[in-house]
Amino acid sequence: xxxxxxxxxxxxxxxxxxxxxxxxxxxxxxxxxxxxxxxxxxxxxxxxxxxxxxxxxxxxxxxxxxxxxxxxxxxxxxxxxxxxxxxxxxxxxxxxxxxxxxxxxxxxxxxxxxxxxxxxxxxxxxxxxxxxxxxxxxxxxxxxxxxxxxxxxxxxxxxxxxxxxxxxxxxxxxxxxxxxxxxxxxxxxxxxxxxxxxxxxxxxxxxxxxxxxxxxxxxxxxxxxxxxxxxxxxxxxxxxxxxxxxxxxxxxxxxxxxxxxxxxxxxxxxxxxxxxxxxxxxxxxxxxxxxxxxxxxxxxxxxxxxxxxxx
Numbered sequence: 001x002x003x004x005x006x007x008x009x010x011x012x013x014x015x016x017x018x019x020x021x022x023x024x025x026x027x028x029x030x031x032x033x034x035x036x037x038x039x040x041x042x043x044x045x046x047x048x049x050x051x052x053x054x055x056x057x058x059x060x061x062x063x064x065x066x067x068x069x070x071x072x073x074x075x076x077x078x079x080x081x082x083x084x085x086x087x088x089x090x091x092x093x094x095x096x097x098x099x100x101x102x103x104x105x106x107x108x109x110x111x112x113x114x115x116x117x118x119x120x121x122x123x124x125x126x127x128x129x130x131x132x133x134x135x136x137x138x139x140x141x142x143x144x145x146x147x148x149x150x151x152x153x154x155x156x157x158x159x160x161x162x163x164x165x166x167x168x169x170x171x172x173x174x175x176x177x178x179x180x181x182x183x184x185x186x187x188x189x190x191x192x193x194x195x196x197x198x199x200x201x202x203x204x205x206x207x208x209x210x211x212x213x214x215x216x217x218x219x220x221x222x223x224x225x226x227x228x229x230x231x232x233x234x235x236x237x238x239x240x241x242x243x244x245x246x247x248x249x250x251x252x253x254x255x256x257x258x259x260x261x262x263x264x265x266x267x268x269x270x271x272x273x274x275x276x277x278x279x280x281x282x283x284x285x286x287x288x289x290x291x292x293x294x295x296x297x298x299x300x301x302x303x304x305x306x307x308x309x310x311x
Contacts, residue, residue, distance in 0.1 A: 013040035013100040013124055016093045019067065020106035021049030022082050024129065026057045028105075028147040029065050032128055035145050036103055039126055043099050046070050046089065048082045087114050094121055101126060104141070107133040115140035131166035131210070138167065144205040168210050169203040175224055177202050182239060183284040189230065189239030192217060226280055240285040244278060249286075250298050252277065254310060257301065263309040267291055270308060 015036060036042060045067045049055045052073070062069055072085045090102060102118050104111055107129035115125045115137065127133075127141035130148045138144040146168060181198050182190045196216045199206045213219040217229050220238060230237045256273055257264055264270045271291045275281050288294040295303045302309050 014043045014098065015040050015101045015103045015126065016044035016090070016099050017042045017046070017067075017103040017105065018044075018086050018090060019047040020082060020086060020104075020108060020111070021047050021055045021057050023107050024105050024147075026061045028128075028151060029061050029067075031147055031151045032103075032105055033065060035128065035147075035150065036126070039124075039143075040101065042103070044068075044093060048072055048086050048089075050082070083108065083110050086111070090114055090118065094118065094123065100124060103128065105129065106137075109134040109137045112136045112140045127204070131168050133167060135167050138205045141204050143200065145207065146205060146210055150207060150209045169205055171211060171223055174199065174203070174206065175227075178220075178224070178227065178238065179240075179282060179284045183287055183289070188285075188287070189237040192229065192236040192238055195238055226282075226285075240282075244281070244285075246286050249274075249278075249281075250300060253295070253298070254300050257308060257310050263307060265307050267295070267303075267306050267308060 017032070017036065019032070033042075045065065046069075047057060047062065047067050048070045049057065050073060051057075051069060051071055057067075057069070061067075070085060070089070072082050086104075086106075090104075093099065093102075101124035102115075103126045104115060105128045112134075115127065118125050119140070119142070125141045125143075127137060127144040128147055129137070129144070131146040133144070133146070146166075149168070177199060178195065181195060182188065184190075208214065208216050208219045211219055211223070213222070217236065220227050220229060226241055226243070227238055228241045230239055253270070253274070256270060274291075283289065283291055283294045286294060286297075288297065292303060295301055295308055300311055302311055
């Protein structure tokens, strides 16, 4: 993801890595630390589980990645002792003031409150789990990585996962967010690298690999037909394709009003007719969030309450 810079690219943090062995497979061990390396290094590496029952995390894996196992017996049926042990250790580590971030490796939403509490102490919380992780936990983290998607980030692998229950930010939400960001402050385009960072700010789990891509530019070209990548010197920008100009749209609006006797009493009627003619019309491409604001910017029409007339 060369074009999607990590928000911590200029600052490598010291992390405490706490792994929930109850619901994270050892097949992700290498991926966990490869992803962590993009943010910083680990001072603590601990994994919590009941090894008397066997959880797949063998001695060879723990030794290879220098992970310290924490044995936690289930003292009471129906209670998750592992969760409590992780939470207690997290708070102990927090108050030693030796780290700047926590990497919570779990798909269990029970850790949502812990993530929130750590952020209250100005800790950077990096979450890792499978795409079945409930949104409550992903949103409680500064960043969240879907291990099952990034571990095999090709299109076919992602499509297979898509058949299962998962909570990944929908492509449509990403598209809408891009339009909002481009339109911010009346802009018509946005720096590609900055766009990637802003998407990560808006969606903690945003990662182009979740959708089967390795570059943000490729995802935009493949997924969004109304957007285009533009190059200016060495900079890349994202903007709306110029399929419809403001002048052309103003001409069509005037024709519609004229055909209706010079006045349209309901803006929603005009809005519906315009979207029938231009199915992908979005006033944000011109810098406006609503049709009323767009119409008021035109010199040829007058808007009064919900009525629009020709000047």
